[in-house]
Amino acid sequence: EPEVTQTPSHQVTQMGQEVILRCVPISNHLYFYWYRQILGQKVEFLVSFYNNEISEKSEIFDDQFSVERPDGSNFTLKIRSTKLEDSAMYFCASSGQGANTGELFFGEGSRLTVL
C-alpha cells in the first residue's frame, strides 16, 4: 500500500542551525502539507502546497520556514535558523484531493530536538 515516508525520524540540532526535513508523498497525490505537534499540544497546520507553490500557510510558518518540491518526488521543509521552540514532531501529509474533502495520508513524522 502506498505510503508517505519521512526522513530523518529524529534530528537533534543546535539552536541557530538550519534543518531540512524530507518527505516523499504518495506518488499520484497533488496536495502536500506540513503539520507539527509540540509535545503535549495539538497538531498544528503549518503549510499546504499545490502546483509548485504554497496555497495556504499559518501564522507559525514565518520567514524562517520554507518548503519546496525540488525534484517532483521529495517535499522538503526547511527551517533556516532553529529556535528552541521549534522542537516538535513534524508530520508531512499528502492528499489526492486537497481542494475537495479528501483524507490526508500522513507520514510517521520527524522528531526535531533543538538544543
Place this chain on the structure above:
Amino acid sequence: ILNVEQSPQSLHVQEGDSTNFTCSFPSSNFYALHWYRWETAKSPEALFVMTLNGDEKKKGRISATLNTKEGYSYLYIKGSQPEDSATYLCAFMSSARQLTFGSGTQLTVLP
C-alpha cells in the same frame, strides 16, 4: 483562530464496553469533518471524512455522526478491544479547505 474541541481528553474503558466521544467545531464555513486514529509511534490514519449534515459513517465497530448545524460530531466504538487504544483526532475543514485539528481523545481499552 478556529475552536475545535474534543471531549473527553482521555478515557479508560474495559474490553467489551462501548464508548463514544465528541468533537465540536464552528457551525459556520463548514466544508468537511475528518476523524483520524493515531496509534502511538505511528502516523495518524483517516477513519472518516464527513460532509453532509446528518451523515453517518461506519467502519467495522466504529461509527460517526455529524451535525453541522449545531457543530458537533460523535465517534462511537462498539465492543471496544485493546487494539482500539489510540488517540482519536477530529479535524474541521473550513470552506477555505484548511484543516484545524482538535486536541484528541486518548482511549485506553483495558483487557
